[in-house]
Amino acid sequence: MYNDLFYTFYFIINWYRFCDIERRRKVEVDGELRTLLDLSSEVSLASLQRRWKKLWRTVQNRFSLLTDELLDVILPPKVEITVSKFQNRVLVYSIEGGCPMFFDIDGRGNNILPTFFALWEAPEILPSFMLKGAGEIWAVKVPQNTAPIAVVFSTMSSAEGLKAGLRGKTLRVAHYYRDFLWYLHEINIATATNPSMI
Secondary structure (H helix, E strand, O other): OHHHHHHHHHHHHHHHHHHHHHHHHOOOOOOHHHHHHOEEEEEEOOOOHHHHHHHHHHHHHHOOOOOHHHHHHHOOOOOOEEEEEEOOOOEEEEEOOOEEEEEEOOOOOOOEEEOHHHHHHOHHHOOEOOOOOOOOEEEEEOOOOOOEEEEEEEOOOHHHHHHOOOOOOOEEEEEEOOOHHHHHHHHHHHHHOOHHHO
């Protein structure tokens, strides 16, 4: 119990450091943010029904806690899905309206992870953070709040963490609140709305 609390507080402290760095950048929608994201290409999966079904099956197989009903909420069958490819090979799968739901770190389709937008729709996709083994995917939540704030990989098990004296890097952050995917969603909202209404 104490180990889990320690790791939770350790992550929250580091998460605030990341947020502080993001706040200091003061990126603008039309200026610096576009160079931060470096979009290579965008493809719509609406016309490519086979690729949409492949994405749906991949997500269904990857996350065993995800039911068909929840998956239909996250990836609706009649909604246009856009795949954005960035220069660092990351693929971002966004639904109509620009909300990124899944992303692929290596760009090969093997390592698809949910964004916290998808986790807000269905928080039970990923288990809450606990160190069971290296390479496990977890959703990090603040106590008394069901909304996840980050998606992380564990780099060691709890036994390895105790062996190391509760020191060292235990998490690899893949996605956190107010990172580039958050700003990507803000750009899509800003470009989709009428400029006179802003």
